[in-house]
Amino acid sequence: xxxxxxxxxxxxxxxxxxxxxxxEDLINATNEYxxxxxxxxxxxxxxxITPVRFDKDTRRITDAYFEKDSTVDYIGAVQGIPVCFDxxxxxxxxxxxxxxxxxxxxxxxxxxSQGGVSFLMLHFTMRNDLYYMRFRELEGYLExxxxxxxxxxxxxxxxxxxxxxxxxxxxVPYLIGIQKDLDQRA
Numbered sequence: 001x002x003x004x005x006x007x008x009x010x011x012x013x014x015x016x017x018x019x020x021x022x023x024e025d026l027i028n029a030t031n032e033y034x035x036x037x038x039x040x041x042x043x044x045x046x047x048x049i050t051p052v053r054f055d056k057d058t059r060r061i062t063d064a065y066f067e068k069d070s071t072v073d074y075i076g077a078v079q080g081i082p083v084c085f086d087x088x089x090x091x092x093x094x095x096x097x098x099x100x101x102x103x104x105x106x107x108x109x110x111x112x113s114q115g116g117v118s119f120l121m122l123h124f125t126m127r128n129d130l131y132y133m134r135f136r137e138l139e140g141y142l143e144x145x146x147x148x149x150x151x152x153x154x155x156x157x158x159x160x161x162x163x164x165x166x167x168x169x170x171x172v173p174y175l176i177g178i179q180k181d182l183d184q185r186a
């Protein structure tokens with residue numbers, strides 16, 4: 001059984017690449033909480049960029065390009081279980097599956113095939129709801145797109161059991177989602 005359980009000063013780069021930084025700040029705080037309580041060690045994977053221009057006064061990157069496709073936002077271990085996940089936000093009641101890039105999906109699939117747990121952490125910002133989307137659930141939604149279904153998932157389609165609420169100092173209590181995910185696999 002995985003035990004479940006706030007501050008973060010995350011530097012952000014004002015670009016399309018960090019659109020989900022609000023959710024990422026919450027996850028980073030949760031990761032620190034889990035680490036400090038010995039529950040998990042999960043880290044943000046930096047997106048590889050090449051700076052083009054700097055603001056010399058603030059020492060900030062003002063222009064850059066992505067070097068290559070990144071994998072997922074987070075990777076680590078939870079009580080000996082390898083985990084990886086990506087953070088996604090939606091301003092509406094629909095999650096656009098095109099926000100999951102092919103290289104991310106492939107990485108998550110390969111991670112699962114090696115015995116790891118892959119998932120998406122979705123934040124429906126209008127409702128302020130968090131949803132743990134299991135990899136096999138994501139895979140099912142992507143499969144139905146091949147059959148002509150729209151390239152999205154509606155909020156109403158999601159399983160009630162995988163909506164998460166902050167708990168015990170964890171702002172994004174994904175350990176609860178992982179435990180439910182593992183219980184369904186058993």
